[in-house]
Amino acid sequence: MTEEGLRGYSLPLSPSGRSALVPAPPWHFSGDVVMVEYRADPEAVAAFLPRGLDGRDHDGLAAAIFGDWQSCADGGAELADPVRAQYREFYIVLACSWRGRPVARCPMCWVDRDFSLVRGLIQGYPKKMGSIAITRGFRVGRATPPCGPGGRFTGTLAAGDRRLVDAHVALETRAEPPSLMLAPLVHTRWFPAWDASERPLEELVTGGSVDQAIDDVWAGTAELELHESPSDELARLRPVEILRGYRFAFAETITGGTLLSRDAR
Numbered sequence: 144m145t146e147e148g149l150r151g152y153s154l155p156l157s158p159s160g161r162s163a164l165v166p167a168p169p170w171h172f173s174g175d176v177v178m179v180e181y182r183a184d185p186e187a188v189a190a191f192l193p194r195g196l197d198g199r200d201h202d203g204l205a206a207a208i209f210g211d212w213q214s215c216a217d218g219g220a221e222l223a224d225p226v227r228a229q230y231r232e233f234y235i236v237l238a239c240s241w242r243g244r245p246v247a248r249c250p251m252c253w254v255d256r257d258f259s260l261v262r263g264l265i266q267g268y269p270k271k272m273g274s275i276a277i278t279r280g281f282r283v284g285r286a287t288p289p290c291g292p293g294g295r296f297t298g299t300l301a302a303g304d305r306r307l308v309d310a311h312v313a314l315e316t317r318a319e320p321p322s323l324m325l326a327p328l329v330h331t332r333w334f335p336a337w338d339a340s341e342r343p344l345e346e347l348v349t350g351g352s353v354d355q356a357i358d359d360v361w362a363g364t365a366e367l368e369l370h371e372s373p374s375d376e377l378a379r380l381r382p383v384e385i386l387r388g389y390r391f392a393f394a395e396t397i398t399g400g401t402l403l404s405r406d407a408r
Contacts, residue, residue: 153261165262166216168351170397174212177277177296178389179310179365180321181205181382188237191250191380193331193408195347196239204238205380206323207310207367209277209298210393214259230256231275233300233308234268235380236323241403246349247326251377253300253307266400267330267348273302280390291361292316296390303374311366312388318362321389325355330400331407347407348400360391 150160152167185203192198210232215221221228234252238245253273254260263270278296281287288294292315300308328350336343365388369381 153265164258165265168397168399169217170214170262171216171394172212172214172397173394174210174392175277175280176211176324176389176391176393177209177298177310177312178321178324178391179207179312179367179382180323180386180389181207181365181367182384182386183237183380184383187379188239191237192239192248193347194406195404196241196246196248196329198237198239200240201238203383204323205382206236206321207233207298207308207369208236208324209233209275209300209310211277211279212259227258230254230259231277232259233273233275233298235377236326236328237380238323238326239329241329245322245326246329247323248329250380251375253302265332266350266397267332267346269331271302273300273307275300290314290359290390294361294390296388303372305370305372307370307372307375307377309366309368309370310388312390313363313365314361314388314390315363316361318360318387318389320357320360320391321387324357324389324391324393327352329403333407345405345407346402347404348402351398351400352395353398354394354396356394358392360389362387362389364388 149156151163153165182203183205236247252270260270280290294314298310332346334344
């Protein structure tokens with residue numbers, strides 16, 4: 144070991160720090176989103192909210208979100224090595240409030256790359272590994288739906304050898320950005336203590352998103368199915384009413400969050 148010790152923002156640590164799976168923030172994200180806005184059972188939503196978050200005034204408002212993302216740190220080196228930058232994601236968000244301020248909570252999330260999973264756990268995103276497919280939109284050719292009226296986009300999620308989500312959106316008209324995509328996210332950073340005499344890390348934090356940009360928003364009708372699984376409780380948040388489907392481009396930068404509470408469950 145050198146006098147300076149091992150380096151890296153995340154594991155694995157190494158002499159130079161280059162082996163770290165996740166670089167230090169800020170982290171920049173750009174991508175395309177397929178989203179279904181819906182209402183879940185308000186009692187089911189309440190069961191997924193930690194102490195301090197209140198969903199009573201939001202009538203079970205939720206969204207199922209598929210993202211096809213490219214990400215990088217400040218230097219942008221990942222863009223020249225896209226295997227380190229590209230991933231797909233599915234997550235649920237629930238409308239709620241923190242001390243009267245509208246926020247959103249992500250109770251479950253799946254991604255298809257290890258760097259995204261670990262980066263999410265650092266933030267408090269409850270990420271698991273899954274297989275995610277999303278209809279892509281291109282500017283030319285017949286192997287693409289139109290990114291406008293008549294366009295039909297689908298997202299699917301499978302995990303643990305089981306299909307968990309099917310979502311379909313049929314675009315009709317331009318629309319305003321959906322509020323749940325822009326709401327501040329509140330996460331739980333939870334790391335169990337390895338030494339039984341110590342307390343686990345338990346923090347309720349905001350997500351630290353800045354420079355959000357949303358463009359080319361189209362909306363229309365939607366369908367959403369959340370399937371039962373013996374190892375996931377996603378189906379508890381199944382829709383009781385479908386509101387609207389969306390497709391749009393989205394970008395943001397994550398800089399680091401703000402501690403709200405150390406009572407995070």
